Amino acid sequence: MFPIVAHQELVPKVHRLSIEAPLVAQKARPGQFVILIVDEKGERVPFTISGWNIESGTVDFVFIQVGNTTKQLANLRPGDALAHFVGPLGRPAEIDHYGHVVAVVSGYGAAAMVPILRALREKGNRISVIHQAPDRQRLFGESELEAVSDEVFLALGDGGDSMHQTATFMLRKMLDRHRQRAVDRVVCMGSLCLMRIICEMTRPLGIKTMVHLTPLMVDGTGMCGACRLSVRGANRFACVHGPELDGHQIDGWEVLMARRCTYADQSILQQGFQCRGCSQW
Ligand SMILES: Cc1cc2nc3c(=O)[nH]c(=O)nc-3n(C[C@H](O)[C@H](O)[C@H](O)COP(=O)(O)OP(=O)(O)OC[C@H]3O[C@@H](n4cnc5c(N)ncnc54)[C@H](O)[C@@H]3O)c2cc1C
Ligand code: FES
Numbered sequence: 001m002f003p004i005v006a007h008q009e010l011v012p013k014v015h016r017l018s019i020e021a022p023l024v025a026q027k028a029r030p031g032q033f034v035i036l037i038v039d040e041k042g043e044r045v046p047f048t049i050s051g052w053n054i055e056s057g058t059v060d061f062v063f064i065q066v067g068n069t070t071k072q073l074a075n076l077r078p079g080d081a082l083a084h085f086v087g088p089l090g091r092p093a094e095i096d097h098y099g100h101v102v103a104v105v106s107g108y109g110a111a112a113m114v115p116i117l118r119a120l121r122e123k124g125n126r127i128s129v130i131h132q133a134p135d136r137q138r139l140f141g142e143s144e145l146e147a148v149s150d151e152v153f154l155a156l157g158d159g160g161d162s163m164h165q166t167a168t169f170m171l172r173k174m175l176d177r178h179r180q181r182a183v184d185r186v187v188c189m190g191s192l193c194l195m196r197i198i199c200e201m202t203r204p205l206g207i208k209t210m211v212h213l214t215p216l217m218v219d220g221t222g223m224c225g226a227c228r229l230s231v232r233g234a235n236r237f238a239c240v241h242g243p244e245l246d247g248h249q250i251d252g253w254e255v256l257m258a259r260r261c262t263y264a265d266q267s268i269l270q271q272g273f274q275c276r277g278c279s280q281w
Pocket of ligand 1 (some may be wrong): 033045046047049051061062063064065066067068069070071108112213214215216217243
């Protein structure tokens with residue numbers, strides 16, 4: 001069993017859990033994820049690691065409450081325990097010195113991107129963050145993002161369809177100044193449609209853009225094929241070849257989006273999520 005050592009509700013329906021899992025904490029790297037099962041009847045559900053502490057043997061993740069498992073997780077308290085907690089899974093994010101890195105984050109990406117940005121900053125990169133949330137009530141993680149970046153721009157939508165335009169508008173402004181103040185790399189963790197739009201904006205300028213993909217996953221180890229996608233005409237699995245991938249090399253965005261939408265239902269749309277079928281804001 002994997003005890004819960006801390007539980008914090010950051011904003012309504014967004015929670016941070018800290019789990020005692022020393023072996024996972026020892027090996028965790030920025031950008032990796034875990035798969036957990038709440039109890040013996042539970043489903044396998046993946047979450048991106050948003051922090052870890054080798055000394056206390058704890059691993060943190062932030063989740064948005066969208067369906068059954070995340071509702072179960074939201075009801076757990078310190079002292080309760082998870083039946084299974086497997087990881088770290090996936091390839092770590094690429095970390096090197098690139099120069100000026102712009103990170104676009106939304107939803108749980110505001111927390112899960114923090115270890116990646118910290119590592120990028122330690123390599124001497126200048127970090128600009130565009131932090132998108134539908135409204136101020138659902139904004140979280142500001143201080144953590146500020147601590148690992150040089151500047152943070154808030155993109156607060158009005159909860160309407162214009163939300164994504166807000167983040168893309170800010171990136172547009174940065175890209176328009178690209179010749180004076182170069183953007184050397186973009187990293188994005190948000191809804192599928194936000195990541196796709198960002199890739200289309202950076203493609204003509206040849207700015208490498210890494211996206212963090214979260215297709216439906218089952219085993220998380222490359223065997224079931226649930227998370228497959230097409231990268232430059234070849235079959236790849238987000239769980240073992242990603243979750244971070246070069247967004248300009250993905251040639252199956254439509255398929256990815258269609259598969260995600262397969263399980264979209266009215267319940268998630270009623271909770272105020274803007275992207276159909278996607279649990280990201
Ligand atoms: C590698 C990876 C990392 C992830 N990291 C995080 C994280 O750090 N925090 C977080 O909140 N969520 C994360 N997710 C998404 C998370 O796994 C799903 O939100 C969760 O499985 C939903 O389970 P549920 O039983 O509560 O909802 P379900 O009843 O299974 O689904 C409810 C709704 O959520 C949507 N959904 C289901 N699975 C996903 C998915 N993989 N991605 C997006 N939407 C989905 C469904 O379309 C449905 O509309 C990650 C997914 C992957 C693949
Ligand atoms: S989740 Fe099974 S292959 Fe990726």
